[in-house]
Amino acid sequence: HVVRDAEEDALPLPHGDRELPLMITDRAFAEDGSMRYPSLDPSLRTVPGVEDAYAAGVLGDVLLVNGAPWPVAEVSAARYRLRLLNGSNARRYDLALDPPPPSGPAFTQIGSDQGLLDAPRGHEHLPIAPAERYDLVVDFGAYPVGTEVTLVNRLGTGTTAQVMRFRVARRAKDDSHIPAKLSEVERLDRAQATVTREFAFRSGQFNGRHGWTIGGEAFTPTKIAAQPKLGDVEIWRFVADLHHPIHLHLVHFQVLSRGGKDPAPHDAGRKDTVDLQPGEAVEVIAR
Template sequence: MSTALSRRGFLGLVGAAGAAGAAGSFGLAGCGRDTTGQTAQLLTSLGPTPRPYAVPLPVPAVKKPLRSDATTDYYEIVQRVADVEILPGLRTPILGYDGTFPGPTLVSRSGRRTVVRHRNTLPVPTVVHLHGGHTPPDHDGYPVDLLLPAGGWNPGTGHGHGAGHGASPTTGSMAGDVRKGVRDYAYPFHQRAATLWYHDHRMDFTGAQVYRGLAGFHLVHDDEEQALPLPSGERDVPLMICDRAFEEDGAFRYPALDRELRSTPGVTSAYMEGVLGDVILVNGAPWPVMEVAAARYRFRILNASNARRYRLALDPGPREGAPFVQVGGDGGLLEHPLDQDTIVAAPAERFDVVVDFSAYRPGTLVTMVNQLGSGPTARVMRFRVTGRVKDDSAIPARLARIEKLDPAKAVRTREWRFSRGDVHGEKGWTINGRPFDARRMDARPRLGDIEIWRFQADLHHPVHVHLDPFQVVRRGNRGPGRFDAGWKDTVDLRPTEYVDVAVRFTDYTGPYLLHCHNLEHEDMAMMAAFATT
């Protein structure tokens, strides 16, 4: 249950963030060692963390359209400040879609248009990006296409990555398509069924605003998917996994440089590699428990963390068969199911998996663990297996038809180097040695052409491409990795590694983004713009 929060309450929220930042900047508190397989630093909570497996798994509510016509479903979401109970007995101020965290789940049909009207009653500007959406550029959530607060906006003084590049006195950043109060985002959904998510994409402040709650699921269905006997209904469950740190009073703890999220982007120097929290949340609940029947379940796993990578496993594993059968990824169904002992998920990646709890005796407690965590972050959630039930679901040997992009038909290769670098005289993150400039187009691919894009990394960088998914061709001198199957829109790039992907853009011309989805890296300029032609 959420309640409205005053502006004073919101300033308490960001004030706590500023306090965390001050501590981090002097190295006095908050840094930790939970960094195996990560490019990030641990920020610890100041109060006691809750007992694991004490709260039930919540499932975000499915939002109903305000109205529908022959071609389109219409929704309205109010972005507002609220306080919610995340840690038992405490209230956490959030920035929330409809005042909830996660936001409501939207469900759409492939080929049927969806229009979502967003009303911004927050005290900060926002931008909404439908992650994985095949979306026209005006509705994709370009980071300077701000939706200003309905109550007015004064950015104050400071500097952003737009400094020296035509910064607007109204927005405090480079001027884009700026609206006040209300914006309609139209999604044609000429794309396959897939697990998408929507989140804030405001230039320079994405990390802080997503951390405070601006994220939710958007699921797309189609005939191909619905013809399959995969688990459905109550046994098709979205799982948004993320990590957070908390103040003693229950507020989110985040090391923002600008406590009011107005004009100075980024985090304190101790956390410029990324922010790890010490509390794992699933659908907004700390280490929850879910009662499951002894049957198959489909879990739509989303890593919605700012920077944390996970290696998910089940403890105990099943007596026979694979713990996870992967049936889908970022861009929808795979061609064939894949048995996976673990799931390695970088920020923004999605994995649709089936877990067969009939392999366990009723009464068994099955824990989803994180093998890249330690202490409390080695736990994710728990399943309590109840009685046996009739289960008509199955996993077919063939799931979907996937067109293979032929690398031999690529018209060119582009290289994108992700590394630390100079950002207007300060430390930051760059692509090809350059910080982001929203007006500079670093590539102009033609619609319909296949291109090879080579991503090269110094450290861990989850690389996300807007508009269209891609297919992983190789990792270094090897083929695709275990978790690279199917259509991807985000790829887990590891230190000193290069990954080649085949990409083909279709339907829409205009500016889009390529960026690191470690949100602290993104906010410190690790983005590049390209224009499809």
């Protein structure tokens, strides 16, 4: 579902037919069209999980957008709002436009996982991990009518190198624009934090199976790892030995640091998912 509010609706952003939700996934299929998935229980009803060889994630060789393989969307020569979600099991994408626009950034980011940014940011390419979302504006008015613009995956090869195409089909009036100020975003400061917690995600063996541990222990649904007080500001430090996105429920956070340095440009905004590189430490701050 797309969640909106009065603040967002008041902005002169592209809307209606020029707002496209795009869920990107990858899947593998058998010759008869059935989906191939290495689940321990083929019925997906009893035993959860996948075969040990796929413990780090399952990859497919067919890229789908909203359930369609490598689709083509006809667009007008105007600005479009693209709401991107990486719904893949494990595949990461580094998205770019081919050809790039003759002027201006390929993507103007206006929002992140949990809503609008305070101000727009331009990107020539964008990495997106599973569960991450981006709210973007692309100006197809920068291309001549008849141009085909491909959304490419710079991390892919062969069938996973292209995501979808946009065909610029017609000229059109465009009353939209991107304001310099999008929203008021509370910026949390490190000095506000009452506590810093560390969560170490490691691969390991338990109960005869390969899986993840948190702080050296297997995940137990009944165990409470942290009990923050309502309204407190905390810093959580995540480390992992494998490449893995970390996702929090019921709270949004801001990325404070990545590998002891400033956050990456794509870390901006109110987020609930952050992608960890192997051996990397990421600090986030949340209320």
